[in-house]
Amino acid sequence: MKDRLTRNWIVLAGIWTVLLLAPYWMAPLGGYTALATRVIVLGLAAMSLNFLLGFTGVLSFGHAAWFGLGAYGAGLTLKYLALSTPLAVIAGMLLGGLCGAVLGALLVRRRGVYFAMVTIAFGQVFYYIAFQWSSLTGGDDGLRGFSRQPIDLGLFKLDILSNANSFYYFVLFCFAVVVGAMGFILRSPFGRTMIAIRENERRSRFLGIPVERHIWIAFTLSCFFMASAGALYALVNNFADPRGLHYSQSGDFVMMAVMGGMRSFWGPLLGAAVFVVLQDYLSSITVNWMSFVGLLFVLVVLFFPRGLLGFLQRSKA
Amino acid sequence: MTLLLLFNITNGLIVGAFYVLMALGLSLILNLSNVINFAHGGFLVIGGYIAYTITPYVGFWGALLLAPPLTAIIGLVVERVLIRPLYGRDPLYSLLLTFGLAFMIEDGTRFIWGPQGKPVTIPPFLSAPLSNELFFVTGYRLFMVAVVIVAVALLFVLLRYTRLGIRIRAGTLDLETVAALGINVQMLRSLNFAVGIFLAGLSGVLAAGQLGLEPTMGTGLLMPSFIAIIVGGIGSLPGTLIGGLLIGVASGITAVFFPAASEAVIYVLMAVILLTRPRGLFGEEGMMS
Numbered sequence: 001m002k003d004r005l006t007r008n009w010i011v012l013a014g015i016w017t018v019l020l021l022a023p024y025w026m027a028p029l030g031g032y033t034a035l036a037t038r039v040i041v042l043g044l045a046a047m048s049l050n051f052l053l054g055f056t057g058v059l060s061f062g063h064a065a066w067f068g069l070g071a072y073g074a075g076l077t078l079k080y081l082a083l084s085t086p087l088a089v090i091a092g093m094l095l096g097g098l099c100g101a102v103l104g105a106l107l108v109r110r111r112g113v114y115f116a117m118v119t120i121a122f123g124q125v126f127y128y129i130a131f132q133w134s135s136l137t138g139g140d141d142g143l144r145g146f147s148r149q150p151i152d153l154g155l156f157k158l159d160i161l162s163n164a165n166s167f168y169y170f171v172l173f174c175f176a177v178v179v180g181a182m183g184f185i186l187r188s189p190f191g192r193t194m195i196a197i198r199e200n201e202r203r204s205r206f207l208g209i210p211v212e213r214h215i216w217i218a219f220t221l222s223c224f225f226m227a228s229a230g231a232l233y234a235l236v237n238n239f240a241d242p243r244g245l246h247y248s249q250s251g252d253f254v255m256m257a258v259m260g261g262m263r264s265f266w267g268p269l270l271g272a273a274v275f276v277v278l279q280d281y282l283s284s285i286t287v288n289w290m291s292f293v294g295l296l297f298v299l300v301v302l303f304f305p306r307g308l309l310g311f312l313q314r315s316k317a
Numbered sequence: 318m319t320l321l322l323l324f325n326i327t328n329g330l331i332v333g334a335f336y337v338l339m340a341l342g343l344s345l346i347l348n349l350s351n352v353i354n355f356a357h358g359g360f361l362v363i364g365g366y367i368a369y370t371i372t373p374y375v376g377f378w379g380a381l382l383l384a385p386p387l388t389a390i391i392g393l394v395v396e397r398v399l400i401r402p403l404y405g406r407d408p409l410y411s412l413l414l415t416f417g418l419a420f421m422i423e424d425g426t427r428f429i430w431g432p433q434g435k436p437v438t439i440p441p442f443l444s445a446p447l448s449n450e451l452f453f454v455t456g457y458r459l460f461m462v463a464v465v466i467v468a469v470a471l472l473f474v475l476l477r478y479t480r481l482g483i484r485i486r487a488g489t490l491d492l493e494t495v496a497a498l499g500i501n502v503q504m505l506r507s508l509n510f511a512v513g514i515f516l517a518g519l520s521g522v523l524a525a526g527q528l529g530l531e532p533t534m535g536t537g538l539l540m541p542s543f544i545a546i547i548v549g550g551i552g553s554l555p556g557t558l559i560g561g562l563l564i565g566v567a568s569g570i571t572a573v574f575f576p577a578a579s580e581a582v583i584y585v586l587m588a589v590i591l592l593t594r595p596r597g598l599f600g601e602e603g604m605m606s
Binding site for chain 2: 112116117294302
């Protein structure tokens with residue numbers, strides 16, 4: 001027991017060292033800081049999805065909607081309301097999270113594939129809104145004309161707009177806050193209940209756990225986390241894209257979670273890293289990258305269903 | 318105005334007929350095997366391109382007869398090799414696999430046949446309008462609707478009266494018991510999948526004659542088919558039939574009054590129906606949980 005605890009601390013320290021030093025080791029390996037920022041943001045999205053998928057066992061295939069709403073919330077705030085980066089992140093998070101909370105209440109009685117189907121269809125609603133409401137959202141071209149703003153810390157200004165490293169650390173800070181919240185919730189009695197529902201829903205119900213309410217809360221929390229990732233993504237690109245709400249984006253997120261390992265907390269981050277780097281690389285060498293991404297899906301499902309971390313853990317055991 | 322409305326309702330019915338063919342296939346596979354087949358639109362495209370490729374040799378009628386079974390055979394191979402290992406696992410995996418497959422099919426057809434739209438020639442007597450007044454009622458459109466009606470009727474006869482159909486329906490209700498009665502469930506799932514893909518292939522051929530072919534056309538039809546299933550009630554094939562026609566007509570009528578919302582209206586319809594009747598129009602209690 002004590003051994004495991006120390007090992008966990010070592011692993012955790014290792015992960016954070018790697019993340020904190022990313023701008024310094026990315027460059028020599030042929031990467032660039034902006035790529036690291038994207039990995040962190042998409043990794044946060046995949047971890048948020050996995051909060052629901054891996055730890056509550058609820059299959060949402062429309063999570064891109066909350067991601068995209070977060071992005072539009074942040075973008076619209078910067079463009080029309082206030083030139084403040086923190087405010088934009090909070091606004092994005094609220095927009096995505098609240099919409100998720102309302103829809104979640106409609107969905108919680110569905111299970112399995114049916115839940116997946118209804119989430120896909122409802123996710124597309126937001127895609128269509130973003131796509132059609134051109135006067136507000138820019139329609140097919142996406143939302144442009146805003147940019148992230150320097151953060152005034154009182155003593156000095158953090159220039160996250162032009163300095164890639166400062167921006168990376170700003171994103172990493174947000175990442176740490178959200179991931180910390182996620183870890184805290186998963187360790188709480190509520191988090192244990194989520195896992196109990198995943199393992200055996202009927203038994204949890206017999207134990208007197210209000211399953212629907214727990215699933216709704218987990219769904220809502222997951223939407224809030226997801227929307228924060230979306231808001232950060234809008235800041236990364238200074239742009240919000242309607243395709244960020246599309247169900248194919250949801251599929252990418254699910255893939256990241258599965259590829260990294262759904263049963264582990266950090267797995268989706270690893271999955272996102274592999275996915276982003278691979279997609280970046282494939283789209284630079286071939287126009288048929290879509291086929292290869294599709295092939296990746298098929299191969300992972302058939303041969304690595306437990307993901308990279310699941311595979312490593314099993315081969316170690 | 319009446320003419321415009323009539324035009325759009327006819328349009329809506331025809332589009333709805335496509336949704337019905339797609340959605341019935343999806344529904345069959347979903348009900349028996351618990352697989353959401355994201356690649357269904359891909360199979361539609363394959364059916365269309367097969368028709369396009371063989372039309373010069375066998376003519377339109379030959380293509381209409383041959384392309385759907387050929388598509389079904391491809392579907393059978395896919396089911397046997399890729400999807401069968403996933404039965405009994407978390408439905409997440411079959412969903413992801415077919416999702417990837419849809420990517421591969423879309424990109425593959427683009428690679429083989431090129432990104433430009435391809436026309437499929439239909440017999441000239443079918444493409445002429447039937448009357449000057451109702452210019453939009455071409456022979457082909459009537460023909461399409463007739464084919465859809467025949468296909469749907471045959472499907473329901475198959476499910477109602479043949480041994481295979483009865484087994485499929487029994488399996489939808491309780492696959493375990495069906496297996497315990499000594500029926501080869503693997504075979505049943507394969508055949509059921511093939512029937513579903515056959516319908517996708519058929520709609521591919523019909524769509525090719527009306528709209529021409531593009532690698533992305535399947536993805537556009539996928540979401541409305543999902544909604545047709547949800548609106549009609551998951552688990553009910555007649556529900557899927559009504560659902561498809563309903564959303565087709567609804568988007569047709571909306572196109573008259575508020576064109577920008579013609580695609581969004583089907584989502585509104587879905588939301589309203591799920592709010593007032595959570596299991597869909599014809600869904601049975603318990604089928605959705």
